[in-house]
Amino acid sequence: MLKHGILGLLNYHDMTGYEIRGVFKDSLAFFWQAQTSQIYRELKELKARGWVSDVTVPQKGKPDKNVFSVTEAGREELRHWLLEDRKETANSPLLMRTFFRGELPPEENIRYFEAMHRFAVEAMETMKQPPAIAAEYERVIQDPRRAVYWNMTIEYGVMYMDLLRRWSEDCMQKLEEMKHEYPAD
């Protein structure tokens, strides 16, 4: 997955591993966490597959940098990946951790949902601030035809945080009702 994310970024413009790391950290982190170590490993592998090429640029005072570019084969691979229709069945640690909560008392689980609620409300506030995030992206995307898709992911983020807020509220309510049905247990 990360391989194709890197191809996607290099398709905007040439970058070093360090810059790719920065984009993931500052802009894509809300949907993809990428470790520096993995980025460099994948770049090596992408090169071995002929999907990217690199040029070493000597610098004064700083270490040399390797600037990567997508090759035509890489761009084709990117398009191929975009067109694949995989049923993206991601495992959900959140639901796993919720499913088995019967082992804990309702009071404890109410606290669990309260924390989730706070998280969702705060995260939504952050995501709704377009200037800060948009500024990050503008370095990467200039073309409005590409920016649409970026906006879609942000919109998803906002909707998801709203889901989490509503869901945690519903769950807390159910647990409150349960405390009345099975009191002092």
Next chain:
Amino acid sequence: MLKHGILGLLNYHDMTGYEIRGVFKDSLAFFWQAQTSQIYRELKELKARGWVSDVTVPQKGKPDKNVFSVTEAGREELRHWLLEDRKETANSPLLMRTFFRGELPPEENIRYFEAMHRFAVEAMETMKQPPAIAAEYERVIQDPRRAVYWNMTIEYGVMYMDLLRRWSEDCMQKLEEMKHEYPAD
């Protein structure tokens, strides 16, 4: 993660690896895909850590079965895991695949969201049928205090499919508008 899922199931009652596989396949698959090979591997590891114990039961005609039980240490580990507050930052292949779609023409991406829309609507229909799924669960959960949490995960599933439906509709609309702004490109 799967380790704790298995502990959670064994905490309901003793099971063989084969039965655990069945529960994941029939009931938990919508939030966690577990491979048979991994289940057996994790059971071995859980035993090595002293979180489960097993008894071999000889059978006529069928291969022997290993019936697993949680130990007190395992139950403690389960509770500990439930109480951890990790920020569950799962990577989203869905958003990764959406973010980079600027490489494809809008018409192609409209088809992408149409497929997503169909998926969400169908999945929601399936999830809203309680009898079929509930029957699967009743073998595992009898206690209403535990069933609440199961219902919460189902409710999340329904809300999530609704999110996917609304989001894909919004995205399609944006792309239709874009076709007018940047026609025949």
Next chain:
DNA sequence: TGGGTCATGTAACCTGTTACATGATTAG
């Protein structure tokens, strides 16, 4: 006689995580 269920696993692989390592420049 052929496919489904019961019941067990191994081996290799891929991808992501954690911890560690180096070293110069620059801004406060």
Next chain:
DNA sequence: CTAATCATGTAACAGGTTACATGACCCA
């Protein structure tokens, strides 16, 4: 003087995926 930034990575580990393997019983 010290923390951040630029810039590179390696090693070991953890967890999930794919492919393969065995074998008997039961139902149609």
